[in-house]
Amino acid sequence: GAVVSQHPSRVICKSGTSVKIECRSLDFQATTMFWYRQFPKQSLMLMATSNEGSKATYEQGVEKDKFLINHASLTLSTLTVTSAHPEDSSFYICSVHKGGSGELFFGEGSRLTVL
């Protein structure tokens, strides 16, 4: 079964609104989760590392105020796209590392369409 769950899988919103995407680790606790963005027919781009109980670490070029990350518990991280614009339309995927092993599991992704 799924190890990582993302919700919603698809979301359509109007320009200027904010959208929250959840990433849950179902089988184990995770102090670290990762958020990626994938454009059509392209690879995954790491946006940020979500750290439980502390601030997220953002990759260069990713706007912190645009993409708010909250890792409030050991099983849940959220990504909020604030004041969304059409160029934010993309496929957002989270991943969770299983401690004690090299396994890195991904969620099913959330497709955001901003009109």
Add this chain to the structure above:
Amino acid sequence: GEDVEQSLFLSVREGDSSVINCTYTDSSSTYLYWYKQEPGAGLQLLTYIFSNMDMKQDQRLTVLLNKKDKHLSLRIADTQTGDSAIYFCAEAQNPGGFKTIFGAGTRLFVKA
């Protein structure tokens, strides 16, 4: 900086073996992964190899790692039409928090 490269496209006939190649630049990579992505879906972890290993086999999948040349390959035996997908090679470091760098993905097309 770190970089992972893959060929973009591979076409094979059903029943043949597929070999997808990947090169990476970071010699401190700890883990190397192969993921499968079907259209509109997330990434499915197929297999991974620790950097001190040369080979790993899991049913139809064989991963070969040449650490000297920084070359990783994924061999799929008896390729089926259901194997058609995009395959991503990725590398991560630990310590380093498992920050993962992905290749561009290889689109595998299996002809019946």
